[in-house]
């Protein structure tokens with residue numbers, strides 16, 4: 001039984017989820033959210049009768065703050081953190097991660113993400129592509145899924161897959177969109193990861209932004225693939241013209257907003273999408289993607 005805890009990120013419901021699984025090894029978390037919402041997560045755990053100290057196993061899909069920013073707080077209580085090998089160094093020493101985030105978020109850093117402390121090496125458990133972790137009452141398999149980030153993986157439990165950001169952001173009955181923050185968006189890798197997801201033939205996807213996708217998963221993944229290509233190709237001419245990001249951002253925001261509204265989004269939904277996946281981040285990420293391609 002999977003419990004979805006809503007972190008009420010920036011006051012928005014359905015923006016960031018954490019997944020709680022009750023196993024013979026005790027309660028297990030997939031994702032932690034940022035440390036800024038840790039009190040909300042603590043309250044969510046308390047509703048199920050747990051404290052952070054009860055959590056001995058935490059599985060993160062990647063090391064972005066909105067997914068793994070509070071992992072260290074569970075490590076302080078003795079938890080093991082399972083992650084992609086490329087995330088290990090940064091979780092052990094988050095200084096570089098924090099510095100680059102400070103450049104982007106500046107004085108918003110605390111409001112958005114909160115603090116991040118190093119996790120001791122011995123509590124970080126890296127997993128190989130296709131590796132299975134066996135705990136009492138839980139068999140969980142990792143698949144490396146680059147594209148959104150090089151340190152991204154998904155967690156598979158039977159026919160359910162916890163997809164982090166690689167299966168996109170979809171809130172309520174809205175459309176699925178690809179979050180494209182810098183620095184390592186790679187469209188080709190992402191498309192390949194979507195194909196890998198399809199090949200697992202899941203019946204349920206659990207999106208960190210936000211919640212369960214059941215029903216027609218092939219269509220969900222196809223829509224994501226189309227939207228990713230659409231966004232990347234939309235930005236390309238601006239990058240070719242060396243249009244500055246500040247100029248592109250409002251035009252892109254408008255473009256995305258129209259897509260969301262056409263997909264049935266209400267003003268409240270738009271605010272949730274903006275909290276989960278701000279359009280300006282995708283502009284920065286996709287500019288960087290094309291710039292890297294041109295250098296090659």
Ligand SMILES: [Zn+2]
Nearest residue numbers: 062064148165
């Ligand atoms: Zn991410």
